[in-house]
Amino acid sequence: xxxIKQAEGIFYMxxxxxxxxxxxxxxxxxxxxxxxxxxxxxxxxxGGVAEQLLDALADYAREENLKIIPSCSxxxxxxxxxxxxxxxxxxxx
Numbered sequence: 001x002x003x004i005k006q007a008e009g010i011f012y013m014x015x016x017x018x019x020x021x022x023x024x025x026x027x028x029x030x031x032x033x034x035x036x037x038x039x040x041x042x043x044x045x046x047g048g049v050a051e052q053l054l055d056a057l058a059d060y061a062r063e064e065n066l067k068i069i070p071s072c073s074x075x076x077x078x079x080x081x082x083x084x085x086x087x088x089x090x091x092x093x
Contacts, residue, residue, distance in 0.1 A: 023053040038074040061088040
């Protein structure tokens with residue numbers, strides 16, 4: 001598996017030239033982005049790939065001083081547990 005790559009609005013992983021996992025985001029206002037989609041190929045599910053992508057997105061948000069609105073069901077679930085994403089969660093109190 002290749003390392004995580006970043007392009008405008010997406011962090012993704014490729015394997016043998018094929019995209020096998022991604023997390024996408026869109027601007028959502030002042031200093032806010034919306035994490036709106038996560039995909040992991042069946043053969044990689046359960047291996048922590050989605051969390052690696054979310055970690056990359058969270059690190060990006062921290063570097064850019066952004067907050068993340070979770071609208072993708074995976075991100076909503078991870079953010080609802082609290083913990084390591086609280087500082088970038090736009091909905092955290």
